[in-house]
Amino acid sequence: xxxxxxxxxxxxxxxxxxxxxxxxxxxxxxxxxxxxxxxxxxxxxxxxxxxxxxxxxxxxxxxxxxxxxxxxxxxxxxxxxxxxxxxxxxxxxxxxxxxxxxxxxxxxxxxxxxxxxxxxxxxxxxxxxxxxxxxxxxxxxxxxxxxxxxxxxxxxxxxxxxxxxxxxxxxxxxxxxxxxxxxxxxxxxxxxxxxxxxxxxxxxxxxxxxxxxxxxxxxxxxxxxxxxxxxxxxxxxxxxxxxxxxxxxxxxxxxxxxxxxxxxxxxxxxxxxxxxxxxxxxxxxxxxxxxxxxxxxxxxxxxxxxxxxxxxxxxxxxxxxxxxxxxxxxxxxxxxxxxxxxx
Amino acid sequence: xxxxxxxxxxxxxxxxxxxxxxxxxxxxxxxxxxxxxxxxxxxxxxxxxxxxxxxxxxxxxxxxxxxxxxxxxxxxxxxxxxxxxxxxxxxxxxxxxxxxxxxxxxxxxxxxxxxxxxxxxxxxxxxxxxxxxxxxxxxxxxxxxxxxxxxxxxxxxxxxxxxxxxxxxxxxxxxxxxxxxxxxxxxxxxxxxxxxxxxxxxxxxxxxxxxxxxxxxxxxxxxxxxxxxxxxxxxxxxxxxxxxxxxxxxxxxxxxxxxxxxxxxxxxxxxxxxxxxxxxxxxxxxxxxxxxxxxxxxxxxxxxxxxxxxxxxxxxxxxxxxxxxxxxxxxxxxxxxxxxxxx
DNA sequence: TTGCCCTTTTAGATCGATCCAAATTTATAA
DNA sequence: TTATAAATTTGGATCGATCTAAAAGGGCAA
Numbered sequence: 183x184x185x186x187x188x189x190x191x192x193x194x195x196x197x198x199x200x201x202x203x204x205x206x207x208x209x210x211x212x213x214x215x216x217x218x219x220x221x222x223x224x225x226x227x228x229x230x231x232x233x234x235x236x237x238x239x240x241x242x243x244x245x246x247x248x249x250x251x252x253x254x255x256x257x258x259x260x261x262x263x264x265x266x267x268x269x270x271x272x273x274x275x276x277x278x279x280x281x282x283x284x285x286x287x288x289x290x291x292x293x294x295x296x297x298x299x300x301x302x303x304x305x306x307x308x309x310x311x312x313x314x315x316x317x318x319x320x321x322x323x324x325x326x327x328x329x330x331x332x333x334x335x336x337x338x339x340x341x342x343x344x345x346x347x348x349x350x351x352x353x354x355x356x357x358x359x360x361x362x363x364x365x366x367x368x369x370x371x372x373x374x375x376x377x378x379x380x381x382x383x384x385x386x387x388x389x390x391x392x393x394x395x396x397x398x399x400x401x402x403x404x405x406x407x408x409x410x411x412x413x414x415x416x417x418x419x420x421x422x423x424x425x426x427x428x429x430x431x432x433x434x435x436x437x438x439x440x441x442x443x444x445x446x447x448x449x450x451x452x453x454x455x456x457x458x459x460x461x462x463x464x465x466x467x468x469x470x471x472x473x474x475x476x477x478x479x480x481x482x483x484x485x486x487x488x489x490x491x492x493x494x495x496x497x498x499x500x501x502x503x504x505x506x507x508x509x510x511x512x513x514x515x516x517x518x519x520x521x522x523x524x525x
Numbered sequence: 526x527x528x529x530x531x532x533x534x535x536x537x538x539x540x541x542x543x544x545x546x547x548x549x550x551x552x553x554x555x556x557x558x559x560x561x562x563x564x565x566x567x568x569x570x571x572x573x574x575x576x577x578x579x580x581x582x583x584x585x586x587x588x589x590x591x592x593x594x595x596x597x598x599x600x601x602x603x604x605x606x607x608x609x610x611x612x613x614x615x616x617x618x619x620x621x622x623x624x625x626x627x628x629x630x631x632x633x634x635x636x637x638x639x640x641x642x643x644x645x646x647x648x649x650x651x652x653x654x655x656x657x658x659x660x661x662x663x664x665x666x667x668x669x670x671x672x673x674x675x676x677x678x679x680x681x682x683x684x685x686x687x688x689x690x691x692x693x694x695x696x697x698x699x700x701x702x703x704x705x706x707x708x709x710x711x712x713x714x715x716x717x718x719x720x721x722x723x724x725x726x727x728x729x730x731x732x733x734x735x736x737x738x739x740x741x742x743x744x745x746x747x748x749x750x751x752x753x754x755x756x757x758x759x760x761x762x763x764x765x766x767x768x769x770x771x772x773x774x775x776x777x778x779x780x781x782x783x784x785x786x787x788x789x790x791x792x793x794x795x796x797x798x799x800x801x802x803x804x805x806x807x808x809x810x811x812x813x814x815x816x817x818x819x820x821x822x823x824x825x826x827x828x829x830x831x832x833x834x835x836x837x838x839x840x841x842x843x844x845x846x847x848x849x850x851x852x853x854x855x856x857x858x859x860x861x862x863x864x865x866x867x868x
Numbered sequence: 869t870t871g872c873c874c875t876t877t878t879a880g881a882t883c884g885a886t887c888c889a890a891a892t893t894t895a896t897a898a
Numbered sequence: 899t900t901a902t903a904a905a906t907t908t909g910g911a912t913c914g915a916t917c918t919a920a921a922a923g924g925g926c927a928a
Contacts, residue, residue, distance in 0.1 A: 201877070468783055560906080578883085
């Protein structure tokens with residue numbers, strides 16, 4: 183790279199000492215106004231570019247936070263990053279973003295790489311299957327960290343997420359209200375904490391409504407659109423009588439809806455579907471998706487704020503934050519919010 | 526942050542000099558095997574974490590590349606980042622990712638921030654409206670840079686993209702083949718280079734097929750799903766007789782398809798639509814989207830490779846690379862590739 | 869003028885890894 | 899064995915901004 187000009191050059195050009203220039207760059211109130219102007223002008227004229235590596239080395243702080251998510255292709259996380267950037271943008275911190283695609287090795291590599299960069303803090307969506315031993319390095323360094331969306335057992339690191347159990351429960355309450363006698367959860371990795379929470383929410387609703395647990399089943403293995411599409415095919419083979427579908431997330435739901443549309447089955451009328459997340463897409467699917475609003479951007483924002491407060495006040499005793507979420511009724515559940523389309 | 530242990534500590538523990546430890550960490554072949562083992566063991570035992578800031582300061586290279594895109598929420602760019610990571614992952618370089626949301630100020634901030642971090646190189650999707658003066662800083666520093674997907678006039682920086690003009694032309698050829706007498710381009714920012722290229726492709730096809738330019742019109746202003754949805758509404762009001770639609774991209778196309786589906790208009794039969802990009806979504810929309818395959822991941826990969834060769838061999842005379850693209854025929858154009866669904 | 873306090877500026881040490889040239893050890897040839 | 903080449907190892911300077919503690923400058927009262 184270029185950038186041959188450094189503090190000393192500016193100092194010479196402005197006729198002051200390096201220390202003074204440094205103070206100016208840090209916007210310190212110690213330096214006299216006239217001097218500040220002079221220095222800034224010199225810096226500008228010489229085309230100076232701040233060297234963050236040098237500053238970081240000396241001051242032991244990088245002005246960067248690391249963000250590790252599963253995939254930027256997932257609209258949920260895309261929205262989360264917007265919330266994060268809102269926080270760190272105004273704070274003047276850069277975001278180092280990485281995606282692990284739910285691969286534990288990649289995740290490890292990313293964490294190490296970010297620790298090497300001496301990020302001021304980390305926000306991590308743990309990859310599927312992450313256990314305490316996978317984040318040992320992280321815990322040892324005591325780097326300020328916040329987990330997003332997934333917990334890791336046995337690790338004392340605050341977790342920000344939404345109340346999936348409650349969300350799933352409310353969704354199922356609504357499906358039962360629509361007269362469903364069997365609930366099917368489609369998509370999601372069986373065994374993952376997120377999947378488990380959905381199951382728990384379903385059971386909670388069952389208990390409250392006096393339904394037997396046998397009425398619950400689970401189909402599909404991933405959280406992609408294709409998984410939803412395939413799951414719907416399977417369900418159609420099995421028969422849809424009394425079935426109400428809770429999708430792992432909106433993406434899965436949209437895949438299932440596509441499959442039903444294609445087969446000429448009227449979603450909402452013949453089979454109700456409820457999603458989770460309330461991604462932008464949910465409004466545009468037809469029929470529009472009834473879903474659990476989880477406010478991904480809000481989650482990002484909250485996670486960012488939490489990390490900041492840990493960094494700044496070392497609130498290491500800070501507890502988990504679970505954001506409330508609520509049912510957004512559109513059409514895929516069968517509630518007739520709009521006149522039926524003609525088709 | 527933590528990480529109190531440094532090279533000197535390892536050196537002491539292993540009974541060698543700092544220089545030797547440094548060589549080991551760099552995987553230098555100069556150091557004897559036995560020594561290497563010893564040092565690595567010490568580093569491991571002490572829980573050493575490499576300090577990239579220090580290394581970067583001394584060696585004037587950061588092992589990081591900056592990537593600036595418009596939005597991670599756009600699936601096209603999400604796929605591009607996968608291609609990039611494939612390249613830089615094996616090269617051992619971290620990716621510093623930023624999104625400017627087509628805001629010039631944010632873009633400027635991101636560029637400066639990355640230059641401050643002394644990235645080894647930059648890959649930038651210029652924000653809409655970027656002119657030479659907006660990237661002056663960048664040009665002055667002579668940082669290795671590659672533009673992606675959009676050009677900036679008057680700046681000598683290599684550009685990687687796909688042959689949109691040709692793609693649009695082929696798409697229109699196909700629409701004309703289906704008997705369309707009027708071509709409408711929906712979505713995209715009027716005045717942007719990308720929009721202009723699509724128009725040019727359309728005109729090229731017109732010339733070749735002896736069609737008058739009056740047969741071309743343009744509707745919509747953005748490249749979102751909603752823009753496509755709205756544009757379709759407008760077109761339905763105006764009447765669809767003879768209309769063939771070229772969408773700015775697949776997202777816009779999917780919005781339009783949703784609107785038509787809702788109105789009971791059979792896409793493909795009553796109005797053909799062709800998209801551009803061939804994002805994963807294109808396969809799942811119904812009817813499946815006929816589109817111009819632009820291989821976003823390939824574009825990312827190529828851009829990454831190009832940047833690497835600039836960094837490594839200083840191929841500053843390197844020219845633009847325009848990737849070929851081709852028409853992928855599915856159903857939205859009216860070609861009856863599948864039995865018609867029952868509905 | 870001197871003394872005191874407050875504002876502003878500064879020299880020099882420092883962060884931790886890398887580079888260089890030179891020193892040391894080991895291997896090979898004569 | 900000694901000379902010579904090759905393989906390893908090393909001390910000390912260095913990258914550029916920041917920190918600390920202390921110096922310099924200015925204002926004002928006595």
